[in-house]
Amino acid sequence: xxxxxxxxxxxxxxxxxxxxxxxxxxxxxxxxxxxxxxxxxxxxxxxxxxxxxxxxxxxxxxxxxxxxxxxxxxxxxxxxxxxxxxxxxxxxxxxxxxxxxxxxxxxxxxxxxxxxxxxxxxxxxxxxxxxxxxxxxxxxxxxxxxxxxxxxxxxxxxxxxxxxxxxxxxxxxxxxxxxxxxxxxxxxxxxxxxxxxxxxxx
Amino acid sequence: xxxxxxxxxxxxxxxxxxxxxxxxxxxxxxxxxxxxxxxxxxxxxxxxxxxxxxxxxxxxxxxxxxxxxxxxxxxxxxxxxxxxxxxxxxxxxxxxxxxxxxxxxxxxxxxxxxxxxxxxxxxxxxxxxxxxxxxxxxxxxxxxxxxxxxxxxxxxxxxxxxxxxxxxxxxxxxxxxxxxxxxxxxxxxxxxxxxxxxxxxxxxxxxxxxxxxxxxxxxxxxxxxxxxxxxxxxxxxxxxxxxxxxxxxxxxxxxxxxxxxxxxxxxxxxxxxxxxxxxxxxxxxxxxxxxxxxxxxxxxxxxxxxxxxxxxxxxxxxxxxxxxxxxxxxxxxxxxxxxxxxxxxxxxxxxxxxxxxxxxxxxxxxxxxxxxxxxxxxxxxxxxxxxxxxxx
Numbered sequence: 001x002x003x004x005x006x007x008x009x010x011x012x013x014x015x016x017x018x019x020x021x022x023x024x025x026x027x028x029x030x031x032x033x034x035x036x037x038x039x040x041x042x043x044x045x046x047x048x049x050x051x052x053x054x055x056x057x058x059x060x061x062x063x064x065x066x067x068x069x070x071x072x073x074x075x076x077x078x079x080x081x082x083x084x085x086x087x088x089x090x091x092x093x094x095x096x097x098x099x100x101x102x103x104x105x106x107x108x109x110x111x112x113x114x115x116x117x118x119x120x121x122x123x124x125x126x127x128x129x130x131x132x133x134x135x136x137x138x139x140x141x142x143x144x145x146x147x148x149x150x151x152x153x154x155x156x157x158x159x160x161x162x163x164x165x166x167x168x169x170x171x172x173x174x175x176x177x178x179x180x181x182x183x184x185x186x187x188x189x190x191x192x193x194x195x196x197x198x199x200x201x202x
Numbered sequence: 203x204x205x206x207x208x209x210x211x212x213x214x215x216x217x218x219x220x221x222x223x224x225x226x227x228x229x230x231x232x233x234x235x236x237x238x239x240x241x242x243x244x245x246x247x248x249x250x251x252x253x254x255x256x257x258x259x260x261x262x263x264x265x266x267x268x269x270x271x272x273x274x275x276x277x278x279x280x281x282x283x284x285x286x287x288x289x290x291x292x293x294x295x296x297x298x299x300x301x302x303x304x305x306x307x308x309x310x311x312x313x314x315x316x317x318x319x320x321x322x323x324x325x326x327x328x329x330x331x332x333x334x335x336x337x338x339x340x341x342x343x344x345x346x347x348x349x350x351x352x353x354x355x356x357x358x359x360x361x362x363x364x365x366x367x368x369x370x371x372x373x374x375x376x377x378x379x380x381x382x383x384x385x386x387x388x389x390x391x392x393x394x395x396x397x398x399x400x401x402x403x404x405x406x407x408x409x410x411x412x413x414x415x416x417x418x419x420x421x422x423x424x425x426x427x428x429x430x431x432x433x434x435x436x437x438x439x440x441x442x443x444x445x446x447x448x449x450x451x452x453x454x455x456x457x458x459x460x461x462x463x464x465x466x467x468x469x470x471x472x473x474x475x476x477x478x479x480x481x482x483x484x485x486x487x488x489x490x491x492x493x494x495x496x497x498x499x500x501x502x503x504x505x506x507x508x509x510x511x512x513x514x515x516x517x518x519x520x521x522x523x524x525x526x527x528x529x530x531x532x533x534x535x536x537x538x539x540x541x542x543x544x545x546x547x548x549x550x551x552x553x554x555x556x557x558x559x560x561x562x563x564x565x566x567x568x569x570x571x572x573x574x575x576x577x578x579x580x581x582x583x584x585x586x587x588x589x590x591x592x593x594x
Contacts, residue, residue, distance in 0.1 A: 017551065041548060047574055054555055054581045061544060061556045071545040 001031065003169045004083055004109040004189050011107060011165050011193050012036050016078040019103060021065055021095075022085035025049045026058035033058070040077065067091050069098040077103040084189075086110050087143040093155060096194075105164060105195045112168070112187045114148025115175065119185075133188065149184040156194060165193035215294045216284065217249040217274035224315060227348050231310075234338035241324060244349055245315030246270045246307040249291060250299035252355075258590050259355045260297060260583075261346065261382075262287065262306045263363030263370040266438070266496055267488065269314035272306040273299075289571050296580035301587040302359065310345050311337045311495045319491030320421060331491055332418025339366075339373045339503050346370075347378060360384035360586055364568035365535065366496075369503055372543070376505070379521045384586050386525045386579070389532055389568040391539035392505040392513055392546070398534065401441050402497040405434035409490050418491050431490045432481030439480050444531035444564030448473060506546075513546030523553040525582045527575065529567030530560045555582065 005028050012018070015037045020029050023042025026049070032038040044050050045064040053060035067090065080103030086092045087110055099106040111133055112118075121129035128138040136143065147155075149168070156163065168187030170176045179186040224245045231239040247270045252259060262272055264286070273291035275282050291297040297304055308316040311334065319334035350358070361382045363371040368390025375385040394402070409415055412430025416423050452473040459469035509516035524547055528540035537558045547554040559575045561567045567575065 039551065041554070050557065051578060051581055054578065054585070057585055059553055059555050061548075061554070062558045063541075063556070071541060071548075073549055076549065 001027070002083075003171075004191050005031070007167050007169060007191050008081070008083070008107050008109065008193070009036065012038060012079060015039075017076075019043065019072070019077045019080045021080065021082040021099070022088070023049075023053065023058070023060065024083075026053035026056045026060060028081070028083065029053075029058045030056045065089065065095070067094055069102050072102040074101055075104055078105065079103050080106045081108075082106070083109045084111065087113075087145050087147070089145060092145045092147075093159075096155070096161075097159070100161065100194065100196045104197070105193065107191070107193045108152075109189055109191045110147065110152065111143075112149050112184070112190050113146035114150060114184045115188055116185050117172075117175075149187055149190045152190065152192065156192070159196070161194045161196050163192060164195055165191075167191045215292045216288065217292050217299055219278060220247055220249065220271075220274040220276065220285075222247050222270055222276075222315065225349070225352060227345070227352070229348055231341065231345055231348065233335050233341045235336050237335040239310070239317065239335070242310055242317035242345070243315070243321070244307055244310070244317070244345065246305060246349065247272065247274075247285075248306075249273055249304040250302050252303040252353075253590070253594065255594055256354050256356065257359060257594065258301065258587070259303045259305060259353070259358050261350075261358050261361045261374075262291070262297070262304060263342075263346075263361065263367035264306065264309065265363070265365040265367045266500070267435075267484065268367070269312060270306045270308040270316075271314075273304070287569065289569075290576065290579065296576055296583050297362065298580075298583065298587065301590075302583075305349070305353065305355075307346055307349055309342045311342075311492060311499070313489030313492040318489065319418070319495060320489045329419075329421050331421060332494075334491060334495060337495060337499050339369055339499060340377060342370055343373050343377055346374070347381070350381070356381065358382040359590055360386055360583065362386040362388070363390070364388040365390055365565065366500055366503075369500075369505070372505055375520045375522050375524075376509075376516055379519055382522045383589070384525065384582075385520070385522045386527075386582070387540075387543060388527045389529055389535050389540070389565055390526075390543070391535040392543055393503055393507075394501055395539075399501045401437060401534075402501055405437045406494055406497055408433035408437060409494060412490075415490060418494070420490070426485075427490045428482070428485035431488060431493060432478070432485040434481075434490075434493055435484040435488075436477040436481040439477060439484075441534045442565040444533065444562050446531060446562040447564055450562065452476060513542070514549035517546050517550035517552055520550070520552055525555050525557075525579075527557045527559060527568070527578065529563060529565065529572075529575075530558060531562055532565040532567060534565040 018038045018040035020042040023044050029042050041059040043061050050060050080099040089095045118129040168179045168183045169189040170179045175186045228241050268286050271285040272287040273285040293300045308314045312318045319330045323330045361371045361374050368387035371385050409430040412427035414425040415427035455472040457470045457472045457475040459467040506513040506516040526540050528537035544556045557578045561572050563570045
């Protein structure tokens with residue numbers, strides 16, 4: 001299982017009603033259903049992934065996530081999850097608003113563009129980063145809205161979202177050792193658990 | 203007999219030659235309009251074997267022009283076309299007759315053997331004709347419940363329907379929630395749009411305008427309003443096809459005449475000839491009063507009417523899982539209409555998966571061999587078969 005899945009799973013309340021945006025082949029939802037008794041749906045538009053969801057018995061809705069979650073009612077989910085997809089969105093800030101309109105809480109994971117390796121690509125080679133996790137060229141990448149850990153935090157602060165949990169993840173040893181100290185430079189993946197409710201209103 | 207059929211290229215995964223069954227249902231059927239059918243005749247076909255605990259039955263609900271003959275052949279004539287959903291029903295097909303017992307009734311009000319306007323009214327001894335009671339979808343569902351009881355099927359593993367068959371399936375899931383485990387709603391909608399009603403009304407007016415309609419008493423007068431019925435079908439049929447499909451299949455090709463100067467032969471476009479052929483063919487096989495009854499049923503159908511017009515409230519009664527599919531170029535029941543169903547199911551926190559199939563086949567996509575559609579349906583139903591195996 002992907003490391004960001006392992007981390008965020010521990011944040012998902014038992015029996016929560018969950019919407020997983022860009023749910024891929026349904027691995028995360030299936031494991032949340034089995035281990036945390038969640039209910040809910042995945043949204044996906046990749047044909048093969050959708051077929052894999054149905055095969056796993058995961059409820060999947062064939063829909064391209066464009067701008068909004070039209071048709072989903074306010075606060076109809078305990079939790080809305082989007083893993084490794086916000087950088088693909090045309091309007092990441094609007095999608096984030098929508099996630100917290102439809103869900104009381106949301107969990108977002110994304111590749112940290114502020115990581116030292118990606119910075120190295122730009123600073124030393126003068127080229128857009130191409131790494132194992134981000135294997136695309138600038139012209140064919142689906143990732144059109146990269147951000148760093150700091151960028152994301154600033155967006156959340158400007159929207160007055162509250163952080164319930166946050167974590168970073170790294171595979172390379174030096175990133176692993178240093179990500180706690182300086183997440184913006186050493187985290188490979190960032191994982192955020194947000195709500196727009198303040199602690200008092202909860 | 204089977205030696206002949208083996209020459210057909212499609213028979214290796216066909217249910218083969220089938221014989222329609224029928225039953226006289228003597229229990230009165232109380233209709234939504236207040237009238238009662240004291241008894242009626244119901245024709246149906248079955249494919250596959252019912253398992254020992256009667257848990258592997260699938261009910262297939264047919265659409266407007268469909269009937270009980272959904273799969274296989276009636277004769278060994280190699281020119282005979284198979285049932286209307288033969289590409290989906292058969293051994294190894296999505297509705298796999300090696301795993302499921304498939305039941306396809308012809309609906310009441312129909313014209314292929316089940317009691318309908320062309321049947322004799324037992325109380326008068328005359329043909330019902332235009333006096334056949336107006337029906338609602340719930341009447342179809344109630345008659346299918348009577349058939350279920352006769353067949354010993356308490357709970358359907360799945361109820362499947364395309365177009366107005368999907369409306370029946372949804373109605374089932376609200377009226378008899380504990381009698382089905384899965385509801386498959388394909389190219390359907392929770393009610394008709396004004397545009398849908400407009401096309402139905404044009405079709406009815408075409409029939410009414412045929413002098414041979416005789417106010418619906420054409421059978422008694424040995425007449426047939428085939429011109430009107432064919433025109434009605436032409437109007438309907440064009441709404442089942444997409445613009446891109448028409449473009450590709452017919453374009454502006456001519457069937458007769460010429461655009462050349464100096465040539466005064468009358469022009470006939472290919473699309474005209476095709477629609478005329480389809481219309482005439484339909485008029486030979488279908489009954490005008492049935493067409494009137496069913497199009498009116500469609501207009502009136504509104505899944506959520508009795509639930510404060512709130513589809514979420516309506517679906518909150520359901521206990522089955524849903525599979526919803528739409529076709530990208532379907533403008534009769536567009537993907538938006540299916541997304542409304544899905545949205546209401548999500549609002550009611552019901553289990554649902556939804557596929558929107560990219561295709562140029564329009565509304566008729568639900569009868570077509572579109573790989574992603576056939577595969578999706580197959581994967582979903584093989585999960586259903588797995589559940590049945592696990593339970594027994």
